[in-house]
Amino acid sequence: MKQMRNKRIGAGLLAACGLVLALNSCSSSDGEEKKNDTPKKDSAAAPAATFQLQKGQLSTDLFVPGELIAFQQVDLYAKVNSFVKKLYVDVGSEVKEGQLLAVMEAPELQSQLASAESRVKAQEAIYIASKANYDRIVETSKTPGTISQNDVDQADARQKSDLAQWDAAKSSYKEIAETLKYLEVRAPFSGVISNRNVNPGAYVGPSGKGSDLPMFTLQEQDHLRLVVSVPEALTGYLRDKDEVKFTVKSMPDHKFSATVRRLAGALDNHLRAERTEMDVYPKHRELLPGMVAEVDLPLPARDSTFIVPASAVVNSTERVFVIRVTPDRKAEWIDVKTGRSQGGKTEVYSNKLQEGDQLVKVASEEVRDGTAIR
Numbered sequence: 001m002k003q004m005r006n007k008r009i010g011a012g013l014l015a016a017c018g019l020v021l022a023l024n025s026c027s028s029s030d031g032e033e034k035k036n037d038t039p040k041k042d043s044a045a046a047p048a049a050t051f052q053l054q055k056g057q058l059s060t061d062l063f064v065p066g067e068l069i070a071f072q073q074v075d076l077y078a079k080v081n082s083f084v085k086k087l088y089v090d091v092g093s094e095v096k097e098g099q100l101l102a103v104m105e106a107p108e109l110q111s112q113l114a115s116a117e118s119r120v121k122a123q124e125a126i127y128i129a130s131k132a133n134y135d136r137i138v139e140t141s142k143t144p145g146t147i148s149q150n151d152v153d154q155a156d157a158r159q160k161s162d163l164a165q166w167d168a169a170k171s172s173y174k175e176i177a178e179t180l181k182y183l184e185v186r187a188p189f190s191g192v193i194s195n196r197n198v199n200p201g202a203y204v205g206p207s208g209k210g211s212d213l214p215m216f217t218l219q220e221q222d223h224l225r226l227v228v229s230v231p232e233a234l235t236g237y238l239r240d241k242d243e244v245k246f247t248v249k250s251m252p253d254h255k256f257s258a259t260v261r262r263l264a265g266a267l268d269n270h271l272r273a274e275r276t277e278m279d280v281y282p283k284h285r286e287l288l289p290g291m292v293a294e295v296d297l298p299l300p301a302r303d304s305t306f307i308v309p310a311s312a313v314v315n316s317t318e319r320v321f322v323i324r325v326t327p328d329r330k331a332e333w334i335d336v337k338t339g340r341s342q343g344g345k346t347e348v349y350s351n352k353l354q355e356g357d358q359l360v361k362v363a364s365e366e367v368r369d370g371t372a373i374r
Contacts, residue, residue, distance in 0.1 A: 084202045
């Protein structure tokens, strides 16, 4: 009996333990179901800071190399083949317009001038004689039957021919006399002799014939041209009379100023840039022709455009775009064209943008088109 009672008690304990385990299992399962029933947040919505699109004017500076050249520069050659007789200037000489630089000699020209002078005198004597003959014939012809009209006409033609020959002789003489003037080389404008390639006794002549090198190189150094090439994309920002700053390597701590005076109005076929010139007037000749300058060209805005932070523009391999936030908080990719950039700001152009649009401040391709924006 006692053994049977013990068995009944053990069976009851086993049943009770089973019930407890079943209840714990149900409770754990219900907890997991309740936990799984908790609504999830929208993980597709991307947080992004936005800003309101506004128009403005962006002024930038273009730093380009420039070259200083003489406002006027000329290579001086001898007009006629001759020999250098005397030089009056050397490298570095300051000359005035019309000043004598060199004298050449050509003996054959003197002989030609003497011959031309003799021909002039001979033709003058012939003309005087034929003119006197014509006058006598005309006077005699006044008496009827003495001189025929044909003789009068012949005498008139002869004296006119002799007059023409005399005029031709005088022109020939004048031509040789003018050629002799080319034996003197004079300065065509005021400037500085920057090069000299001849010495007394040297044989000189026209370029490519008597001389391969010029006798002198004359430069106007009190007035210089600063020449720069403005890229095609920026030609619309520069205007006549704009002031620019520049520096040179010899005085890197000193800034010079110049004013835009001449715009080419066309692009160079090789550089695809517009030649722009500024006038420079060095006071103490601290600036010399041939110097290379670092030029700061101001490019002020002419019209207002959309200005956005540079971080708002995405430059992908396929497109350039900004991300606009729609009224229902969706991302919308808007294709744009970019202009100038300065100080973390960039010009953008698109006919799909309007003032007041909300754009993502830090845009990237990770913010996909059409995704929600928090």
